[in-house]
Amino acid sequence: MTTDIRDRVVHVEAGFPHLATKNDITTVEATLLKWFIGTSITLTGVVTGIVFSAAKLYH
DSSP states (O other): OHHHHHHHHHHHHHTGGGSOOHHHHHHHHHHHHHHHHHHHHHHHHHHHHHHHHHHHHHO
16 A cells, blocks of 8 residues: 555656746746736737827717
């Protein structure tokens, strides 16, 4: 029974190098946050430009 548990522990520990660390997750979180903010600002500018262009065209 103990060899079965040890084999299972070895199998689980073999996968550890492939898991993300806290630093990896923090880096990805910061990158995604920057991307989301940049996309929001860009989309706001595009929509504002479309609205002003449409208003100028129809006015």
